[in-house]
Amino acid sequence: MPSKRPIIRPKLSVTVLVVSLVFVVMFLVSVGFSLGLLRGITAKTQETSQELLPELVHTQNNLLKIEQIRSYIDLIYWVQNGNLERNYRLESQVLIHSFLFENDPFLASEASNILHDIREIASIRQLQRTLQREAIQALNEFTDPNVIKVRGLLSALPQREIREGQLPSTFGQLTALSSFAEIEQRILFISDLNRQLDWMLIDTKARLERVSTYLNSDAALKAQTLATDIGTDIERITQYSVFFMSVVVLLFLFLFFVFKNTLLRPIQSLVAGLKAIEQQGNKTIMLKPLFFKELDTIRESIEDYSGLVFRMQKANQELENLSRIDGLTGLANRRYLDEILHEEMNRAMRHQHALALLMIDIDHFKGLNDQYGHQVGDHCLKVIAQIIKGYTQRTGELAARFGGEEFTLILPEIAHPDVWRIAESIREECSQTAIYLENDFSISIQMTVSIGFVHQVVDVTDDAEALLKKADQALYQAKASGRNCVREG
Numbered sequence: 001m002p003s004k005r006p007i008i009r010p011k012l013s014v015t016v017l018v019v020s021l022v023f024v025v026m027f028l029v030s031v032g033f034s035l036g037l038l039r040g041i042t043a044k045t046q047e048t049s050q051e052l053l054p055e056l057v058h059t060q061n062n063l064l065k066i067e068q069i070r071s072y073i074d075l076i077y078w079v080q081n082g083n084l085e086r087n088y089r090l091e092s093q094v095l096i097h098s099f100l101f102e103n104d105p106f107l108a109s110e111a112s113n114i115l116h117d118i119r120e121i122a123s124i125r126q127l128q129r130t131l132q133r134e135a136i137q138a139l140n141e142f143t144d145p146n147v148i149k150v151r152g153l154l155s156a157l158p159q160r161e162i163r164e165g166q167l168p169s170t171f172g173q174l175t176a177l178s179s180f181a182e183i184e185q186r187i188l189f190i191s192d193l194n195r196q197l198d199w200m201l202i203d204t205k206a207r208l209e210r211v212s213t214y215l216n217s218d219a220a221l222k223a224q225t226l227a228t229d230i231g232t233d234i235e236r237i238t239q240y241s242v243f244f245m246s247v248v249v250l251l252f253l254f255l256f257f258v259f260k261n262t263l264l265r266p267i268q269s270l271v272a273g274l275k276a277i278e279q280q281g282n283k284t285i286m287l288k289p290l291f292f293k294e295l296d297t298i299r300e301s302i303e304d305y306s307g308l309v310f311r312m313q314k315a316n317q318e319l320e321n322l323s324r325i326d327g328l329t330g331l332a333n334r335r336y337l338d339e340i341l342h343e344e345m346n347r348a349m350r351h352q353h354a355l356a357l358l359m360i361d362i363d364h365f366k367g368l369n370d371q372y373g374h375q376v377g378d379h380c381l382k383v384i385a386q387i388i389k390g391y392t393q394r395t396g397e398l399a400a401r402f403g404g405e406e407f408t409l410i411l412p413e414i415a416h417p418d419v420w421r422i423a424e425s426i427r428e429e430c431s432q433t434a435i436y437l438e439n440d441f442s443i444s445i446q447m448t449v450s451i452g453f454v455h456q457v458v459d460v461t462d463d464a465e466a467l468l469k470k471a472d473q474a475l476y477q478a479k480a481s482g483r484n485c486v487r488e489g
Protein backbone atom coordinates (compact mmCIF):
# COMPACT_ATOMS: atom_id res chain seq x y z
CA MET A 1 0.00 0.00 0.00
CA PRO A 2 1.46 3.41 -0.92
CA SER A 3 2.38 5.45 2.14
CA LYS A 4 0.14 8.49 2.69
CA ARG A 5 2.06 11.73 2.29
CA PRO A 6 1.63 14.05 5.30
CA ILE A 7 -0.46 17.11 4.48
CA ILE A 8 1.56 20.28 4.83
CA ARG A 9 -0.63 22.97 6.36
CA PRO A 10 0.34 26.65 6.24
CA LYS A 11 0.82 28.43 9.54
CA LEU A 12 -1.69 31.16 10.31
CA SER A 13 1.02 33.39 11.80
CA VAL A 14 3.18 33.01 8.67
CA THR A 15 0.17 33.63 6.39
CA VAL A 16 -0.80 36.78 8.31
CA LEU A 17 2.84 37.95 8.08
CA VAL A 18 2.97 37.28 4.33
CA VAL A 19 -0.38 39.03 3.71
CA SER A 20 0.77 42.00 5.81
CA LEU A 21 4.02 42.15 3.83
CA VAL A 22 2.07 42.03 0.56
CA PHE A 23 -0.05 44.91 1.83
CA VAL A 24 3.01 46.90 2.88
CA VAL A 25 4.68 46.29 -0.51
CA MET A 26 1.45 47.23 -2.32
CA PHE A 27 1.17 50.33 -0.18
CA LEU A 28 4.78 51.34 -0.87
CA VAL A 29 4.38 50.65 -4.61
CA SER A 30 1.19 52.67 -4.75
CA VAL A 31 2.75 55.49 -2.71
CA GLY A 32 5.77 55.46 -5.07
CA PHE A 33 3.52 55.39 -8.08
CA SER A 34 1.34 58.21 -6.66
CA LEU A 35 4.42 60.30 -5.91
CA GLY A 36 5.76 59.66 -9.42
CA LEU A 37 2.43 60.60 -10.92
CA LEU A 38 2.15 63.73 -8.79
CA ARG A 39 5.75 64.69 -9.58
CA GLY A 40 5.04 64.28 -13.29
CA ILE A 41 1.91 66.41 -12.98
CA THR A 42 3.79 69.04 -10.93
CA ALA A 43 6.58 69.14 -13.53
CA LYS A 44 3.99 69.49 -16.27
CA THR A 45 2.26 72.26 -14.34
CA GLN A 46 5.59 74.05 -13.86
CA GLU A 47 6.40 73.60 -17.52
CA THR A 48 2.99 75.01 -18.36
CA SER A 49 3.37 77.95 -16.02
CA GLN A 50 6.94 78.62 -17.23
CA GLU A 51 6.35 78.17 -20.95
CA LEU A 52 2.74 78.15 -21.96
CA LEU A 53 1.57 80.95 -19.69
CA PRO A 54 4.41 83.36 -20.71
CA GLU A 55 3.61 82.48 -24.32
CA LEU A 56 0.00 83.40 -23.68
CA VAL A 57 1.12 86.65 -22.05
CA HIS A 58 3.40 87.38 -25.05
CA THR A 59 0.52 86.77 -27.42
CA GLN A 60 -1.66 89.15 -25.42
CA ASN A 61 1.17 91.73 -25.46
CA ASN A 62 1.49 91.32 -29.22
CA LEU A 63 -2.23 91.84 -29.60
CA LEU A 64 -1.98 95.05 -27.57
CA LYS A 65 0.94 96.19 -29.68
CA ILE A 66 -1.05 95.51 -32.83
CA GLU A 67 -3.83 97.74 -31.49
CA GLN A 68 -1.32 100.49 -30.67
CA ILE A 69 0.30 100.21 -34.13
CA ARG A 70 -3.16 100.45 -35.67
CA SER A 71 -3.79 103.76 -33.86
CA TYR A 72 -0.27 105.07 -34.71
CA ILE A 73 -0.92 104.37 -38.39
CA ASP A 74 -4.14 106.38 -38.13
CA LEU A 75 -2.25 109.19 -36.46
CA ILE A 76 0.48 109.12 -39.13
CA TYR A 77 -2.27 109.35 -41.71
CA TRP A 78 -4.16 112.21 -40.09
CA VAL A 79 -1.45 114.30 -38.48
CA GLN A 80 -0.52 117.57 -40.24
CA ASN A 81 2.61 118.27 -38.25
CA GLY A 82 5.74 116.60 -39.69
CA ASN A 83 7.50 116.31 -36.32
CA LEU A 84 4.53 114.61 -34.76
CA GLU A 85 4.22 112.32 -37.74
CA ARG A 86 7.91 111.36 -37.35
CA ASN A 87 7.36 110.70 -33.66
CA TYR A 88 4.42 108.42 -34.36
CA ARG A 89 6.38 106.63 -37.04
CA LEU A 90 9.30 106.04 -34.68
CA GLU A 91 6.96 104.91 -31.91
CA SER A 92 5.30 102.40 -34.20
CA GLN A 93 8.68 101.19 -35.43
CA VAL A 94 9.83 100.68 -31.86
CA LEU A 95 6.64 98.71 -31.23
CA ILE A 96 7.23 96.55 -34.29
CA HIS A 97 10.81 95.88 -33.20
CA SER A 98 9.62 94.93 -29.73
CA PHE A 99 7.24 92.47 -31.34
CA LEU A 100 7.78 88.90 -30.02
CA PHE A 101 8.07 86.47 -32.87
CA GLU A 102 8.92 83.31 -30.91
CA ASN A 103 10.50 81.92 -34.07
CA ASP A 104 7.20 82.33 -35.86
CA PRO A 105 8.00 83.00 -39.56
CA PHE A 106 4.49 84.30 -40.29
CA LEU A 107 4.73 86.88 -37.50
CA ALA A 108 8.28 87.84 -38.54
CA SER A 109 7.35 88.37 -42.18
CA GLU A 110 4.10 90.22 -41.32
CA ALA A 111 6.01 92.48 -38.88
CA SER A 112 8.50 93.39 -41.58
CA ASN A 113 5.63 94.03 -44.05
CA ILE A 114 3.89 96.25 -41.51
CA LEU A 115 7.15 98.11 -40.93
CA HIS A 116 7.49 98.59 -44.67
CA ASP A 117 3.86 99.77 -44.94
CA ILE A 118 4.34 102.29 -42.16
CA ARG A 119 7.45 103.70 -43.85
CA GLU A 120 5.61 103.82 -47.16
CA ILE A 121 2.56 105.53 -45.67
CA ALA A 122 4.79 107.97 -43.80
CA SER A 123 6.86 108.83 -46.89
CA ILE A 124 3.78 109.31 -49.13
CA ARG A 125 2.13 111.34 -46.41
CA GLN A 126 5.33 113.39 -46.10
CA LEU A 127 5.42 114.03 -49.85
CA GLN A 128 1.72 114.88 -49.87
CA ARG A 129 2.15 117.23 -46.95
CA THR A 130 5.16 119.00 -48.59
CA LEU A 131 3.25 119.40 -51.87
CA GLN A 132 0.14 120.48 -50.00
CA ARG A 133 2.10 123.05 -48.00
CA GLU A 134 3.87 124.41 -51.10
CA ALA A 135 0.58 124.66 -53.00
CA ILE A 136 -1.15 126.42 -50.13
CA GLN A 137 1.81 128.82 -49.76
CA ALA A 138 1.74 129.57 -53.50
CA LEU A 139 -1.98 130.29 -53.35
CA ASN A 140 -1.77 132.36 -50.20
CA GLU A 141 -1.04 135.66 -52.01
CA PHE A 142 -4.23 135.54 -54.08
CA THR A 143 -7.57 136.81 -52.99
CA ASP A 144 -9.58 135.43 -55.84
CA PRO A 145 -12.55 133.51 -54.40
CA ASN A 146 -11.83 130.52 -56.57
CA VAL A 147 -8.24 130.42 -55.33
CA ILE A 148 -9.46 130.66 -51.75
CA LYS A 149 -11.84 127.77 -52.46
CA VAL A 150 -9.01 125.68 -53.90
CA ARG A 151 -6.81 126.56 -50.93
CA GLY A 152 -9.61 125.46 -48.62
CA LEU A 153 -9.94 122.20 -50.48
CA LEU A 154 -6.16 121.64 -50.22
CA SER A 155 -6.17 122.39 -46.48
CA ALA A 156 -8.96 119.85 -45.93
CA LEU A 157 -6.76 117.06 -47.30
CA PRO A 158 -6.57 114.27 -46.34
CA GLN A 159 -9.94 114.54 -44.49
CA ARG A 160 -11.76 115.37 -47.65
CA GLU A 161 -10.69 114.18 -51.07
CA ILE A 162 -10.52 116.48 -54.04
CA ARG A 163 -12.18 114.91 -57.03
CA GLU A 164 -11.98 115.83 -60.70
CA GLY A 165 -14.58 118.53 -61.55
CA GLN A 166 -14.63 119.72 -57.95
CA LEU A 167 -12.11 122.51 -58.76
CA PRO A 168 -13.41 125.81 -60.20
CA SER A 169 -12.99 126.28 -63.93
CA THR A 170 -11.04 129.62 -63.60
CA PHE A 171 -8.56 130.89 -61.05
CA GLY A 172 -8.58 134.61 -61.93
CA GLN A 173 -5.15 136.12 -61.22
CA LEU A 174 -3.69 132.67 -60.70
CA THR A 175 -3.87 131.91 -64.37
CA ALA A 176 -1.35 134.62 -64.89
CA LEU A 177 1.23 132.72 -62.92
CA SER A 178 0.80 129.32 -64.35
CA SER A 179 -1.51 127.53 -66.61
CA PHE A 180 -4.79 126.29 -65.17
CA ALA A 181 -4.13 122.80 -66.36
CA GLU A 182 -0.76 122.73 -64.59
CA ILE A 183 -2.30 123.78 -61.22
CA GLU A 184 -5.19 121.48 -61.65
CA GLN A 185 -2.82 118.60 -62.42
CA ARG A 186 -0.74 119.30 -59.32
CA ILE A 187 -3.78 119.54 -57.01
CA LEU A 188 -5.23 116.34 -58.45
CA PHE A 189 -1.84 114.62 -57.97
CA ILE A 190 -1.89 115.61 -54.29
CA SER A 191 -5.41 114.23 -54.07
CA ASP A 192 -4.30 111.09 -55.89
CA LEU A 193 -1.63 110.62 -53.32
CA ASN A 194 -4.43 110.72 -50.81
CA ARG A 195 -6.29 107.92 -52.63
CA GLN A 196 -3.07 105.91 -52.74
CA LEU A 197 -2.68 106.49 -49.03
CA ASP A 198 -6.23 105.28 -48.44
CA TRP A 199 -5.56 102.03 -50.27
CA MET A 200 -2.33 101.51 -48.38
CA LEU A 201 -4.10 102.19 -45.15
CA ILE A 202 -6.77 99.61 -46.02
CA ASP A 203 -4.05 97.07 -46.94
CA THR A 204 -2.04 97.71 -43.80
CA LYS A 205 -5.11 97.51 -41.57
CA ALA A 206 -6.13 94.28 -43.28
CA ARG A 207 -2.64 92.97 -42.59
CA LEU A 208 -2.91 94.06 -38.95
CA GLU A 209 -6.30 92.37 -38.77
CA ARG A 210 -4.77 89.18 -40.17
CA VAL A 211 -1.98 89.27 -37.59
CA SER A 212 -4.51 90.03 -34.86
CA THR A 213 -6.71 87.07 -35.93
CA TYR A 214 -3.63 84.88 -36.13
CA LEU A 215 -2.54 85.88 -32.61
CA ASN A 216 -6.04 85.41 -31.26
CA SER A 217 -6.33 81.93 -32.72
CA ASP A 218 -2.80 81.19 -31.44
CA ALA A 219 -3.83 82.30 -27.93
CA ALA A 220 -6.99 80.23 -28.17
CA LEU A 221 -4.92 77.23 -29.29
CA LYS A 222 -2.49 77.67 -26.41
CA ALA A 223 -5.37 78.07 -23.93
CA GLN A 224 -6.94 74.95 -25.38
CA THR A 225 -3.62 73.08 -25.10
CA LEU A 226 -3.39 74.23 -21.48
CA ALA A 227 -6.95 73.11 -20.77
CA THR A 228 -6.34 69.79 -22.55
CA ASP A 229 -3.13 69.22 -20.55
CA ILE A 230 -4.91 69.93 -17.27
CA GLY A 231 -7.83 67.75 -18.36
CA THR A 232 -5.46 64.89 -19.25
CA ASP A 233 -3.74 65.16 -15.86
CA ILE A 234 -7.07 65.15 -14.03
CA GLU A 235 -8.15 62.15 -16.09
CA ARG A 236 -4.93 60.32 -15.25
CA ILE A 237 -5.35 61.05 -11.53
CA THR A 238 -9.00 59.93 -11.68
CA GLN A 239 -8.13 56.75 -13.59
CA TYR A 240 -5.32 55.96 -11.17
CA SER A 241 -7.54 56.62 -8.13
CA VAL A 242 -10.34 54.44 -9.53
CA PHE A 243 -7.85 51.69 -10.41
CA PHE A 244 -6.15 51.84 -7.01
CA MET A 245 -9.45 51.91 -5.11
CA SER A 246 -10.77 49.00 -7.21
CA VAL A 247 -7.64 46.96 -6.52
CA VAL A 248 -7.89 47.68 -2.78
CA VAL A 249 -11.62 46.86 -2.68
CA LEU A 250 -11.15 43.65 -4.71
CA LEU A 251 -8.21 42.62 -2.55
CA PHE A 252 -10.23 43.21 0.62
CA LEU A 253 -13.15 41.22 -0.76
CA PHE A 254 -10.81 38.41 -1.77
CA LEU A 255 -9.09 38.38 1.63
CA PHE A 256 -12.44 38.54 3.42
CA PHE A 257 -13.66 35.57 1.37
CA VAL A 258 -10.45 33.60 1.99
CA PHE A 259 -10.35 34.39 5.72
CA LYS A 260 -14.05 33.69 6.08
CA ASN A 261 -13.50 30.19 4.71
CA THR A 262 -10.16 29.46 6.30
CA LEU A 263 -10.48 31.31 9.61
CA LEU A 264 -13.98 32.43 10.66
CA ARG A 265 -15.87 29.28 9.62
CA PRO A 266 -13.22 26.91 11.09
CA ILE A 267 -13.28 28.86 14.38
CA GLN A 268 -17.07 28.58 14.39
CA SER A 269 -16.81 24.84 13.72
CA LEU A 270 -14.31 24.50 16.61
CA VAL A 271 -16.66 26.39 18.94
CA ALA A 272 -19.55 24.21 17.74
CA GLY A 273 -17.36 21.15 18.41
CA LEU A 274 -16.70 22.33 21.98
CA LYS A 275 -20.42 22.95 22.52
CA ALA A 276 -21.19 19.47 21.16
CA ILE A 277 -18.77 17.95 23.69
CA GLU A 278 -20.54 19.88 26.44
CA GLN A 279 -24.00 18.82 25.26
CA GLN A 280 -23.35 15.25 24.13
CA GLY A 281 -20.25 13.93 25.85
CA ASN A 282 -21.50 10.38 25.37
CA LYS A 283 -19.88 10.11 21.94
CA THR A 284 -16.61 11.22 20.41
CA ILE A 285 -16.81 14.00 17.85
CA MET A 286 -14.89 14.19 14.59
CA LEU A 287 -14.23 17.55 12.91
CA LYS A 288 -13.14 18.31 9.34
CA PRO A 289 -9.38 18.94 8.93
CA LEU A 290 -8.64 22.68 8.87
CA PHE A 291 -6.46 24.70 6.52
CA PHE A 292 -4.20 26.49 8.98
CA LYS A 293 -1.79 24.46 11.09
CA GLU A 294 -2.60 26.22 14.38
CA LEU A 295 -6.36 25.75 13.90
CA ASP A 296 -5.85 22.14 12.86
CA THR A 297 -3.82 21.56 16.02
CA ILE A 298 -6.72 23.01 18.03
CA ARG A 299 -9.09 20.70 16.09
CA GLU A 300 -6.93 17.67 16.99
CA SER A 301 -6.89 18.79 20.63
CA ILE A 302 -10.69 19.18 20.62
CA GLU A 303 -11.06 15.69 19.15
CA ASP A 304 -8.67 14.30 21.78
CA TYR A 305 -10.54 16.21 24.46
CA SER A 306 -13.82 14.82 23.11
CA GLY A 307 -12.39 11.26 23.34
CA LEU A 308 -11.22 11.95 26.88
CA VAL A 309 -14.61 13.35 27.90
CA PHE A 310 -16.29 10.35 26.28
CA ARG A 311 -14.09 7.89 28.20
CA MET A 312 -14.58 9.82 31.43
CA GLN A 313 -18.36 9.86 30.93
CA LYS A 314 -18.28 6.14 30.27
CA ALA A 315 -16.17 5.49 33.36
CA ASN A 316 -18.47 7.70 35.41
CA GLN A 317 -21.49 5.85 34.09
CA GLU A 318 -19.88 2.52 34.95
CA LEU A 319 -18.98 3.79 38.41
CA GLU A 320 -22.49 5.06 38.92
CA ASN A 321 -23.94 1.75 37.76
CA LEU A 322 -21.57 -0.11 40.05
CA SER A 323 -22.59 2.08 42.95
CA ARG A 324 -26.24 1.12 42.27
CA ILE A 325 -25.84 -2.59 41.69
CA ASP A 326 -25.41 -5.41 44.08
CA GLY A 327 -22.19 -7.16 43.18
CA LEU A 328 -23.42 -10.69 43.80
CA THR A 329 -26.90 -10.78 42.28
CA GLY A 330 -26.74 -7.97 39.72
CA LEU A 331 -29.93 -6.48 41.19
CA ALA A 332 -30.22 -2.92 42.46
CA ASN A 333 -28.57 -2.44 45.84
CA ARG A 334 -30.13 -0.97 48.93
CA ARG A 335 -28.97 2.56 48.15
CA TYR A 336 -30.52 2.54 44.68
CA LEU A 337 -33.66 0.90 46.08
CA ASP A 338 -34.11 3.83 48.49
CA GLU A 339 -33.60 6.30 45.66
CA ILE A 340 -36.11 4.68 43.30
CA LEU A 341 -38.63 4.00 46.07
CA HIS A 342 -38.52 7.67 46.98
CA GLU A 343 -39.06 8.71 43.33
CA GLU A 344 -41.88 6.22 42.76
CA MET A 345 -43.65 7.25 45.96
CA ASN A 346 -43.54 10.87 44.81
CA ARG A 347 -44.84 9.91 41.40
CA ALA A 348 -47.61 7.76 42.88
CA MET A 349 -48.52 10.63 45.19
CA ARG A 350 -48.67 13.09 42.25
CA HIS A 351 -50.81 10.84 40.09
CA GLN A 352 -52.76 9.19 42.91
CA HIS A 353 -51.70 5.74 41.79
CA ALA A 354 -51.43 2.70 44.00
CA LEU A 355 -47.92 1.38 44.69
CA ALA A 356 -46.95 -2.14 45.76
CA LEU A 357 -43.85 -3.06 47.74
CA LEU A 358 -42.91 -6.71 48.14
CA MET A 359 -40.39 -8.06 50.70
CA ILE A 360 -39.17 -11.51 49.67
CA ASP A 361 -37.07 -13.60 52.07
CA ILE A 362 -35.57 -17.03 51.44
CA ASP A 363 -36.71 -19.56 54.00
CA HIS A 364 -34.14 -21.31 56.19
CA PHE A 365 -31.25 -19.93 54.30
CA LYS A 366 -28.91 -20.27 57.23
CA GLY A 367 -29.45 -24.03 57.15
CA LEU A 368 -28.63 -24.08 53.43
CA ASN A 369 -25.42 -22.21 54.06
CA ASP A 370 -24.54 -24.51 56.85
CA GLN A 371 -25.29 -27.61 54.82
CA TYR A 372 -23.73 -26.71 51.46
CA GLY A 373 -21.48 -23.83 52.24
CA HIS A 374 -21.52 -20.13 51.40
CA GLN A 375 -20.66 -20.61 47.75
CA VAL A 376 -23.76 -22.69 47.15
CA GLY A 377 -25.66 -20.12 49.18
CA ASP A 378 -24.39 -17.40 46.87
CA HIS A 379 -25.42 -19.40 43.81
CA CYS A 380 -28.92 -19.83 45.24
CA LEU A 381 -29.12 -16.11 45.95
CA LYS A 382 -28.31 -15.42 42.27
CA VAL A 383 -30.98 -17.87 41.03
CA ILE A 384 -33.69 -16.42 43.29
CA ALA A 385 -32.58 -12.91 42.27
CA GLN A 386 -33.05 -13.75 38.55
CA ILE A 387 -36.52 -15.19 39.22
CA ILE A 388 -37.56 -11.98 41.00
CA LYS A 389 -35.99 -9.81 38.27
CA GLY A 390 -38.10 -11.65 35.72
CA TYR A 391 -41.17 -9.91 37.22
CA THR A 392 -39.92 -6.41 36.36
CA GLN A 393 -41.09 -5.45 32.89
CA ARG A 394 -42.78 -2.07 33.08
CA THR A 395 -41.11 1.27 33.63
CA GLY A 396 -40.60 2.02 37.28
CA GLU A 397 -40.61 -1.63 38.38
CA LEU A 398 -37.46 -2.50 40.29
CA ALA A 399 -36.00 -5.64 41.86
CA ALA A 400 -33.42 -5.02 44.58
CA ARG A 401 -31.42 -6.94 47.12
CA PHE A 402 -32.51 -5.53 50.43
CA GLY A 403 -29.74 -7.29 52.32
CA GLY A 404 -28.57 -10.83 53.05
CA GLU A 405 -31.17 -13.25 51.66
CA GLU A 406 -33.91 -10.62 51.55
CA PHE A 407 -35.18 -9.00 48.29
CA THR A 408 -37.54 -6.15 47.51
CA LEU A 409 -39.76 -5.61 44.49
CA ILE A 410 -41.34 -2.24 43.65
CA LEU A 411 -44.44 -2.43 41.46
CA PRO A 412 -45.92 1.00 40.70
CA GLU A 413 -49.34 1.69 39.18
CA ILE A 414 -50.69 -1.78 39.91
CA ALA A 415 -54.08 -3.15 40.90
CA HIS A 416 -54.45 -5.07 44.13
CA PRO A 417 -55.32 -8.48 42.58
CA ASP A 418 -52.28 -8.20 40.33
CA VAL A 419 -50.00 -7.84 43.35
CA TRP A 420 -51.39 -11.00 44.81
CA ARG A 421 -51.05 -12.78 41.51
CA ILE A 422 -47.40 -11.69 41.05
CA ALA A 423 -46.45 -12.47 44.66
CA GLU A 424 -47.97 -15.94 44.38
CA SER A 425 -46.23 -16.48 41.04
CA ILE A 426 -42.84 -15.58 42.53
CA ARG A 427 -43.41 -17.79 45.50
CA GLU A 428 -44.51 -20.67 43.29
CA GLU A 429 -41.70 -20.28 40.77
CA CYS A 430 -39.10 -20.21 43.55
CA SER A 431 -40.52 -23.29 45.17
CA GLN A 432 -40.64 -25.16 41.87
CA THR A 433 -37.17 -24.25 40.73
CA ALA A 434 -34.57 -26.95 41.26
CA ILE A 435 -31.15 -25.51 41.88
CA TYR A 436 -28.31 -27.81 40.92
CA LEU A 437 -24.94 -27.71 42.59
CA GLU A 438 -22.26 -26.59 40.18
CA ASN A 439 -19.80 -29.33 41.12
CA ASP A 440 -22.39 -32.08 41.57
CA PHE A 441 -25.36 -32.15 39.23
CA SER A 442 -26.83 -35.15 40.98
CA ILE A 443 -27.84 -32.94 43.92
CA SER A 444 -30.66 -30.44 43.46
CA ILE A 445 -31.96 -27.99 46.01
CA GLN A 446 -35.56 -26.86 46.38
CA MET A 447 -36.03 -23.49 48.03
CA THR A 448 -39.03 -21.56 49.19
CA VAL A 449 -39.59 -17.89 49.88
CA SER A 450 -41.92 -16.00 52.19
CA ILE A 451 -43.42 -12.78 50.88
CA GLY A 452 -44.95 -9.86 52.71
CA PHE A 453 -46.33 -6.97 50.69
CA VAL A 454 -48.04 -3.67 51.00
CA HIS A 455 -50.33 -2.11 48.37
CA GLN A 456 -51.69 1.37 48.85
CA VAL A 457 -52.30 4.79 47.36
CA VAL A 458 -49.52 6.84 48.90
CA ASP A 459 -50.30 10.14 50.60
CA VAL A 460 -48.14 12.85 52.11
CA THR A 461 -48.05 11.21 55.49
CA ASP A 462 -46.36 8.12 54.09
CA ASP A 463 -42.64 7.76 53.79
CA ALA A 464 -40.38 5.04 52.41
CA GLU A 465 -39.35 3.80 55.82
CA ALA A 466 -42.96 3.33 56.91
CA LEU A 467 -43.79 1.50 53.72
CA LEU A 468 -40.80 -0.81 54.10
CA LYS A 469 -41.71 -1.43 57.68
CA LYS A 470 -45.27 -2.39 56.74
CA ALA A 471 -44.05 -4.82 54.12
CA ASP A 472 -41.55 -6.24 56.57
CA GLN A 473 -44.25 -6.80 59.11
CA ALA A 474 -46.27 -8.66 56.50
CA LEU A 475 -43.18 -10.75 55.77
CA TYR A 476 -42.85 -11.49 59.45
CA GLN A 477 -46.43 -12.71 59.41
CA ALA A 478 -45.70 -14.95 56.45
CA LYS A 479 -42.71 -16.41 58.31
CA ALA A 480 -44.86 -16.83 61.37
CA SER A 481 -47.52 -18.53 59.30
CA GLY A 482 -45.12 -21.32 58.42
CA ARG A 483 -43.18 -19.77 55.50
CA ASN A 484 -43.61 -20.37 51.74
CA CYS A 485 -46.65 -18.13 51.76
CA VAL A 486 -47.74 -14.56 50.97
CA ARG A 487 -49.11 -12.05 53.43
CA GLU A 488 -50.39 -8.55 52.96
CA GLY A 489 -49.54 -5.75 55.36
Ligand SMILES: Nc1nc2c(ncn2[C@@H]2O[C@H](COP(=O)(O)OP(=O)(O)OP(=O)(O)O)[C@@H](O)[C@H]2O)c(=O)[nH]1
Pocket residue numbers: 328361362363364365366367369373374375376377378381403404405479483
Ligand atom coordinates in the same frame (compact mmCIF):
# COMPACT_ATOMS: atom_id res chain seq x y z
N1 LIG B 1 -24.13 -17.51 51.26
C1 LIG B 1 -24.51 -16.35 51.70
N2 LIG B 1 -25.17 -16.27 52.85
C2 LIG B 1 -25.60 -15.11 53.37
C3 LIG B 1 -25.33 -13.91 52.67
N3 LIG B 1 -25.90 -12.88 53.39
C4 LIG B 1 -26.45 -13.42 54.47
N4 LIG B 1 -26.28 -14.75 54.47
C5 LIG B 1 -26.73 -15.67 55.40
O1 LIG B 1 -28.13 -15.75 55.44
C6 LIG B 1 -28.52 -16.30 56.70
C7 LIG B 1 -29.70 -15.67 57.23
O2 LIG B 1 -30.19 -16.40 58.31
P1 LIG B 1 -31.41 -16.07 59.21
O3 LIG B 1 -31.52 -14.58 59.31
O4 LIG B 1 -31.31 -16.75 60.43
O5 LIG B 1 -32.64 -16.56 58.42
P2 LIG B 1 -33.04 -17.99 57.86
O6 LIG B 1 -32.03 -18.94 58.25
O7 LIG B 1 -33.23 -17.82 56.40
O8 LIG B 1 -34.35 -18.22 58.62
P3 LIG B 1 -35.73 -17.63 58.29
O9 LIG B 1 -35.51 -16.37 57.57
O10 LIG B 1 -36.33 -17.39 59.56
O11 LIG B 1 -36.40 -18.60 57.41
C8 LIG B 1 -27.28 -16.13 57.60
O12 LIG B 1 -26.74 -17.36 57.88
C9 LIG B 1 -26.32 -15.32 56.77
O13 LIG B 1 -24.97 -15.66 57.04
C10 LIG B 1 -24.62 -13.99 51.46
O14 LIG B 1 -24.37 -13.00 50.82
N5 LIG B 1 -24.24 -15.21 51.04
